[in-house]
Amino acid sequence: MRIHHLDCGPMRPPGGALMDGVSTGLFGRLTCHCLAIETDHDGVVLVDTGLGLRDMVRPWPRLPALNAGVLRFRFDPDRTALRHLKRLGISPHDVRHIVMTHLDFDHAGGLVDFPHARVHLMEAEAKAARERRTVLDRLRYRPAQWGDTSRWHTYSERAGGRWFGFDAVVQLDNLPPEILLVPLPGHTPGHAGVAIEGPRGWVLHAADTYFNRAEVHGSASAKAPPAGALAYERMMAWNPALARANQARVRELVASREAPMAVFCTHDPVEYVAMTVWSARSAKQVEGERAA
């Protein structure tokens, strides 16, 4: 198995360090951190899709103007999952599965670019997205991005599996057991993390459970999370109390000695760079370090 980290929707929101904690200028940086997993027997699995080709070429009215105005996406077709994969020498036909953390417009835009892939997501997310009951839901869920929804395979939160103290869907249809869904509702009703047992151990893509590393990785004495990112996170939370509770559980997981793993979110640019570097180091190098 090999894991590639892809930024499929780079953004330059106003606010500089208030958005990302590090930028010195007027504009910050945010990513749409997706994964392409080359499995041993099941082709390529995507985790989220970021913005798609059509979003990049003709963003309106596919994307919500309010959010996209705040986030300032860089509309560049070369930043889509489709083009990233081409550069890696992977054909779009090799993508057999897409595991979705949730269906927000900045995660689901590339679904139409892979019409043959089976899409895996939580049942609660599919239901909320189809119903689009609130103003916020109509902003975040954009049916034009989904393509054929008969390929959606949904999972109940009561699937019964466990993973490091979390409920988990431990067996996705036709996928290896090393890839599982970990329900973390709050940001949206069916929001979930995706846990993967890769060449360097477990990683958890926590999606929008948090927006900035300081919310989960920082100690009490560390720098406070950036106010702009927190404000956007709050604005987009379906159930803020539940979102905070699940974020706290992920913070505990990160601090736990019993669960050594890499945990990262979708929109933090520093985590994105760190994970890209971390994953690129081959299992061989890791073996070498252990032996030394």
Ligand SMILES: [Zn+2]
């Ligand atoms: Zn997001």
